[in-house]
Amino acid sequence: MTAIDASAPPERLEWQLAQVRDIVAETYRVKSFMLEPVNWTGHLPGQHVDIRLTAEDGYQAQRSYSIASPSEDKLLTVTVERVTDGEVSPYLLDELRIGDRLELRGPIARHFVWTSGSSGSLCLVAGGTGITPLMAMLRHRDRSSCHTPTVLIYSARSRADIVYREELEGMARHDTNLAVIYALTREQAKDWAGHRGRIDRPLLAANCFPPAQNPAIYVCGPTDFVESVAGVLVELGYDPLSIKTERFGPSGGLSHGK
């Protein structure tokens, strides 16, 4: 908690236009958009932006997207997965073209953030497109030649669903302090040597730095994924305060009532 400084009213995060400079198909249901905002003052890895769409009749829709690019990059990258029956993601994936302009504002939130100045080891756990804010952290770590011992444990449906796979493997190849562990939940090739099935207690116990090292832990993914992983990490003895989480999507079986 901080006392409120009445002398310095906070500045509003204004809506601004960003031009789409590039679009990359990451998987069959995920695309990255490289945006050039008019006036971007930088961000911390893990922060997000709000994107606002306006229809000709004035109807507006806003959504938050994690920033996948590090603050070192000139362009701002957001990586978007198609939400079935969604309103904003199908527009971004199907309609948006290079050269189009989008309204956005940010950067937003300063909790789920990591910078290379932080001490201690780093444990990142991603479910699906929950990789996005963690990728900003990994890219920032890579660009700043930071040697923080880091492990990424990344769950995807199949090998084809792994977003940023080549870049992640490239990073891990030239960096002995970075380990990338995949868990494939639905489809595995016969010769798949990695983990089969969901991220579970043995996989976390075997690959996270031990609780005695008190690693900084970031877990991002669908709600039930984060509930499960964070719960196991607490059971394994990690300090709940060292575990930062970001959840998205429906609440699955956790919501009772309607």
Place this chain on the structure above:
Amino acid sequence: MDEAHISRGFRSKRQTQAAKDRLPPGQYVTTDFPILSAGPTPQIDVSRWKLALQLGGSLLGTWTWEAFETLPQTTIRTDIHCVTKWSKLDTTWQGVTFDDLLKVVGLSEPPEPYVMAHCDGGYTTNVPLADLIGGKAMVATRYEGLPIAPAHGGPARLLVPHLYFWKSAKWLRRIRFMPTDERGFWESLGYHIHGDPWKEQRYDGD
């Protein structure tokens, strides 16, 4: 920017027009109940749960779960609005209104103009008393007639439905009166100090 930029080819896919008077700007209706928390969900045993009401160095009241259950109960049906843009209409909550809490500890009016809500897991949020009294807020212990699930803030959460839902602090343990406003957890990390969805007070400076 004064005027919104038209997004070429974007059309509404939702029937939100009907609910316009119930839907604050920038929100959409969901029938799901999304979960957003900054850390792991604490599993709280009600036999060890206690709630305290604190003024300065003294506790005006403390309640075990059993004692809290004997306080006057109120049920409210209300819409809730999360800063991450979803709104959920017609949710039903049961608990003890803030007015009744004050009455129970013998206060005819609030002793200070602000409170900080303190929660398991270290979460905090600040709320002006004006937003808590007059039937506007409660300490909720039931959702749709059932105990509140841990992921949704059970066993007890603050419910201040006319503000963005981060103000309705999960896993509530202590309510501390404050003479001046201070920022809680999200309010220190870029979110608005007050959080009125109808004024779209999402982030600092809105």
